[in-house]
Amino acid sequence: xxxxxxxxxxxxxxxxxxxxxxxxxxxxxxxxxxxxxxxxxxxxxxxxxxxxxxxxxxxxxxxxxxxxxxxxxxxxxxxxxxxxxxxxxxxxxxxxxxxxxxxxxxxxxxxxxxxxxxxxxxxxxxxxxxxxxxxxxxxxxxxxxxxxxxxxxxxxxxxxxxxxxxxxxxxxxxxxxxxxxxxxxxxxxxxxxxxxxxxxxxxxxxxxxxxxxxxxxxxxxxxxxxxxxxxxxxxxxxxxxxxxxxxxxxxxxxxxxxxxxxxxxxxxxxxxxxxxxxxxxxxxxxxxxxxxx
Numbered sequence: 001x002x003x004x005x006x007x008x009x010x011x012x013x014x015x016x017x018x019x020x021x022x023x024x025x026x027x028x029x030x031x032x033x034x035x036x037x038x039x040x041x042x043x044x045x046x047x048x049x050x051x052x053x054x055x056x057x058x059x060x061x062x063x064x065x066x067x068x069x070x071x072x073x074x075x076x077x078x079x080x081x082x083x084x085x086x087x088x089x090x091x092x093x094x095x096x097x098x099x100x101x102x103x104x105x106x107x108x109x110x111x112x113x114x115x116x117x118x119x120x121x122x123x124x125x126x127x128x129x130x131x132x133x134x135x136x137x138x139x140x141x142x143x144x145x146x147x148x149x150x151x152x153x154x155x156x157x158x159x160x161x162x163x164x165x166x167x168x169x170x171x172x173x174x175x176x177x178x179x180x181x182x183x184x185x186x187x188x189x190x191x192x193x194x195x196x197x198x199x200x201x202x203x204x205x206x207x208x209x210x211x212x213x214x215x216x217x218x219x220x221x222x223x224x225x226x227x228x229x230x231x232x233x234x235x236x237x238x239x240x241x242x243x244x245x246x247x248x249x250x251x252x253x254x255x256x257x258x259x260x261x262x263x264x265x266x267x268x269x270x271x272x273x274x275x276x277x278x279x280x281x282x283x284x285x286x287x288x289x290x291x292x293x
Contacts, residue, residue: 001042003075006068008035009047013057013065014137066135073136077273089116093275096122096129096138099221101241102158102262103142106283113282117275133267139276141265144196144238153271155264157283160240162200162258164251167231173249180208180253187215187233189224196260201236204258 012021012032022032040047047061057065080091093110097103100123107119122129122138126145132138134151146154164183166173172182183205191198205212215233218224221241228235229247238260242250264283266276 001039002035003071005035005039006071008032009039009061009064010068010072012036012048012055013061016055018055069136073270077275080275088114088274088278091117091275093117093119093140093279094122094138095119095140095142096124096132097142098126098129098144099123099241101238106142106157106279110279110282113285114278117278130265133265139266139270139273140279143263143265144260146261146263147265151268152265153268155280157262157264158240159259159261160238161252161256162197162236162260163239163242164234164236164253165228165242165248166234166251167228168247168249169231170234170249172234172251175251177252177254179255180204180257181210183212183234184210186212188212189227189233189235190214190217191224191236192217192219197236197238200258200260208257 008021008025008027011024012018015021015024018032018036019029022029025032027035036047045060046058047064049056049058076092080088093114095103095107100121103121107121110117111119122132124132126143126147129138129141129143130147130149130152133141141152142157164172164178172178172186175182212234216227218227221237224235224237225243225245225248227233229245236258244250264280266273270276
């Protein structure tokens with residue numbers, strides 16, 4: 001069975017299109033179609049249902065997907081190993097992340113250590129980052145939350161305090177730091193449900209029996225920042241994600257009772273991956289996983 005045919009099958013399945021799958025591999029559409037048809041004829045199976053211009057993966061195709069993904073990953077790792085004799089002179093590192101802030105710092109360090117490795121970043125929500133790891137689309141996942149799943153190895157990278165920020169004319173902006181109780185009755189801009197910053201702040205507020213006035217729920221960091229600039233309320237953000245502005249004042253919370261953490265994820269079955277090991281070692285050597293204590 002040709003591994004080239006399996007690669008084509010994976011690309012067509014991922015893109016739900018023969019033409020898009022072919023483009024992803026640098027093939028012509030007829031070539032991709034012929035490879036899939038050859039695979040189907042060889043084993044007398046149907047891998048896709050053709051419905052006009054739409055295609056759907058069949059039950060046999062769905063069962064083949066995880067096997068083909070593993071074979072593709074193993075083929076890639078074998079190729080890298082044989083080509084570079086394990087020296088990581090060339091290769092790829094694919095990272096999935098929920099946001100750019102921490103991962104850019106990591107990638108900058110890694111590229112300094114391994115300039116020959118091509119690094120790519122795929123941004124999505126937590127569910128898509130984990131799904132990409134399971135499907136071998138990415139090698140490392142960078143998440144703000146801790147997931148209890150034996151399929152993954154999880155390592156804490158860093159802890160970052162959550163700070164407040166307000167318009168420079170807001171009464172709280174007269175202070176460099178305030179106690180959590182200063183938020184009592186204050187108009188607070190709340191992040192969307194599921195935000196790790198929101199969860200961390202709400203736990204701390206509940207524990208301190210502090211009740212702010214929720215001014216608005218906002219679904220992005222950019223919109224939150226704009227709302228604070230317009231004086232709608234006080235925002236909260238991980239210190240690592242705060243972007244200074246002449247119209248804003250960053251305000252620490254006394255004792256740093258609110259914080260978020262960044263975790264690295266990879267599949268447990270990929271413990272022996274050299275590119276994953278090189279990424280871990282690079283971060284440790286550069287003082288990664290700050291604040292782990």
